[in-house]
Amino acid sequence: MAPVSSEVTSLGRFLRGERAFVVPRFQRHYSWDEDHVEIFWRDIFNIFAEDDGDYFLGAIVVRHCDPEGPIVIDGQQRLITVSILLAALRSILAEGDQSEGVEKLVRAFLLADDAAADAVAPRIMLNRADRSFYDRYIVGESRVDELMRMRRDDSLPLSNRLLADCFCFMHRQLQSFTARDWTPQDLARAVLKAIDEKIYIIRLDVRSDYDAFVLFETLNDRGLSLSESDLLKNHLLAAAGPHLKDTQADWETIEGNLGGERLLKFVRHHWLSSRGMTSRAGLYPDIKRAVSTPQTVAAYTEELCSASEYYDSLRDPNSRIWAAYGPERQPWLRERIDCLRLLRSDQIFVVLLAALETDREGFPDLLDMLISFTFRYTTICNLSPSALLPVLIAAAQHIRESGRVDAEEIFRQFLSPLYPDDSQFHSAFSRRAIRYNGLARYVLNKLNDQISGVDGAAQGHPITDLEHILPKRFQRNWTVERKDFPGGPEKYVHRLGNMTLLTTNLNRELGNQPYEVKRDAFAQEALEITRMIADEPRWTADAIGRRQNWMAGLAIKIWRCP
Template sequence: MIHSLLDTRTTNFGDLISNGKIYRVPPFQRDYSWNEENWEDLWQDIESLLTEQTPIHYMGAIVLQSSLESDKYFTIIDGQQRLATLSILTTVVIDRLETLIANNIDPEPNRERQEILRRTYLGDKDPRSLRYSSKLILNNNNNDFYKSNLINLREPRNIRKLTKSNQLLWKAFEYFRDRLNSLTDIIQFGDRLAEFLADTIARKLLFIQITVEDEFNAYTVFETLNARGIELTSTDLLKNYLFSLFQGPDDLESAQSQWNRIINTVRMEKFPEFLRYYLSLKYRRVRRERLFKRIKESVNNAEDAFNLLDSLESYSDLFLALGDPNDDFWSDRHETRIYILELNLFRVKQAYPALFAAYFCFSKENFVKMLKLTTTIAFRYTVVGHLNPNELERIYNQVAIDIASEQIDRPREVFERLRSVYVSDEKFERDFSVLKIETKGQKKKLVRYILAKLENHVSGKPINEETPSIEHILPESPDRQWEQEFTNEQMADMRYRLGNLTFLEPSFNREIGQKKYNIKRQKYQESSYILTQQITNDDWTPDSIARRQQELAKQAVRVWRSDFV
């Protein structure tokens, strides 16, 4: 099966770059981005080859797309950082030969070596301009500097005015020049410099060369790779495909601007996640590794590409805002903020496609109801029930499709579709009555949220959940006095049970510290929190915690309940 997708073989840098082959980085692929850490890793590998600690070194996989017009032309799908860096290292060797020639050290032999190495590893001289062309063509932002300055060994006039990526290209040249100069037994002799490049660099640095015939196969291969360094991402590959559909410069410029706005909003690393949610408005069970295939099936020309970019841009702000209750996006929908906060606190994103659809298809009022329903289901199903998130994703995917296709247009109809994942009152009460959550890290916010909602329910007053302390009635680190009521196993099990937790004023919390329960109980009666005042047990035992939590569970059934039951 794999051979029908690609041609693969082991090759070295010399074989790759020789024999008149031309390699082109897609015009809009990511800029050069290797830095000193990457260069240092490469140089250490080269030093191991020089000292014969290792006979060869694998540089990882490189993915090339062949050209229909000629077997000499290839597009670099994955590997531009490594090829560009090795080409820079080649220019460093040639520059060192230039120094030997200038110092009248074997000038004629070294000039001949220089020309041979140039033609073999960099490119030929153009007979019209008498300037050297390149076997490697970088992207739009890097190629002019690479060709004009590096290939032709011209130091830039003002490095600070260069773009960041072009500065990195020049810094790479300076880095390897310094490292080469440290090889004192090589740099004084032209034949040894030539051997260093032609033998060590060109022959002993090996690649797994993977050649594909089209973008889809390139994407399929790319998804399985973990190549060295900062390489192409699936987002870059998708961008390259979309941009290849635009013909005129005006369309291309407009598409670039729109793409940049989208990426600046959703961020590069989250784009695949965003795209998967977007595609889930139309397709069932969209898997991350199938994103490119879905786009390729539906986007075939410039008009399709523009339509896709328009749609993605319209959803990008919503995607960002669903992750932040304080986003200005909600400035005219203040009532949504509490539900957005809950959505993020519960870390439930399966509902995103359905929320995408509801935002654009429902009224403002119904979108709020949809949000509330979503968070209620999430709390019952995920936070308390710990049920299978895959089922939640499957059903929300279908709801998203039904809303987007206008098969349902009201939150009540959404609830009917979601009824199978709405945990029953009986099960929810049972699950809640044994729930325990550690009061550390992110989970501490969840405990504060739960206690605040329960306190609000019994007191009818809004609670600022950041104000009170979380009191552990059985302390987190109990001393020996608690051994009369609890075994060690019970202490470990009960300290983070919700029945053992309550709100308390910070000053009270500091005052009672690790004191005995009968002293704590007296302070609880002075608290302004109703749930804390209700702790009146004569003693505090495992049964006390269980009974209190069962009472809290009964209230939780009423607090986290759908409006449509």
């Protein structure tokens, strides 16, 4: 058998293999958030909805010679997402009482024969962190309302919540077809036809990890796009010499902590934090030059292995790292770690990683300061990330050299020249539109905390839905006059002043009702930020502007440094 064999095949044919595909237990957790899933959905939507052309899903690399089954070396995020789409389709068929269609779909794509156990098993066997959740709640036909609850359950690992979130997204998208005169059978036929006839992959079969590494480097040498993390792993293992076993174990731990999607970002942030500036394109050459002997490889991978758990904790509010701060600080820390994900400004991880590795006592104050700075600089004022990065690198090096963390000193010495003052921040906030629901909900919760005097981070925010007062989709019962919304209502829908928070049940009842109906309901709401809307007799662009200008005044007090 040659070290590598390849085949262009349909996704359906690939999934209908005779054995289950296995995600290595130390490989990445499921990491696709709503942005990844939505991009994937948009890519495949026209393929089955409009029967429009073909779609190439990319290469899937599979390693054989394992007793458990074929090992998925590369492509597991895509495969898992496809399987969740099919599980959501199974749920739609079940809701339509199509038991025969459910059975065919499950047998073809979701379950495979397990000869060793004389039984069936999920066709994709996930890693140790996600397997039981996936098997029970995705393949195991859990109720949609239960998964909707789980996607917001902070006691679950983030990867489990992302699996639930992906299922809910796919179910919602598929259900929209059945609301538009598609029968469940028509929908299933269209999706399965696309998977069998329209969506293609390149299947690459290798005999060992080493063969996969050689394949990756060969593809890169020939100018084909390939993940730099695969090349880095290849280089380190090739240069490890007598330290090969320890290096491979370190790398498996790093992958287990971070997964492939975040691994390369971590390696770059760690390099920036500990060694200084490098570009994205220059990271691999820089590492290859500096880490090239067995001794330097062993030291570097051990260093990365230790830092990877700290880096992972910056995305995981339930990480064991935070247990060291004591139960009284847990809610506060969890709220701020979750906030890092919402702000989507990973540059500050360069400084936070240095702080966690150097002085964990000073870390919380630094975290609090950097969240306020980032919210002003990046989230609201949208200022240059390229101007900020050298400053963050200098701050990280200062922390490592001094061996201590002083948040006020870091702000004063490094960040204060870039800090948007109150006037600049107020002006930007009063015009800001936000399309990311999680971020909008975070902002509104913080504003409500400010006006009610409640510490939501300590007491826990109530479960709410985001309400667009002027709805995203207009119906006849919502009267929109052009003089009320100059330039068209679409300009105002995603303005912060047009949003509020509602209890889930009330949000469903109101839907796209006219403002007069909503106003009466707002007056009865528990949240002050929502009750205050009822003071507006009509909902217009001027009302949105007044409300957002008032919000900006509150925001100045909430997000400020030091």
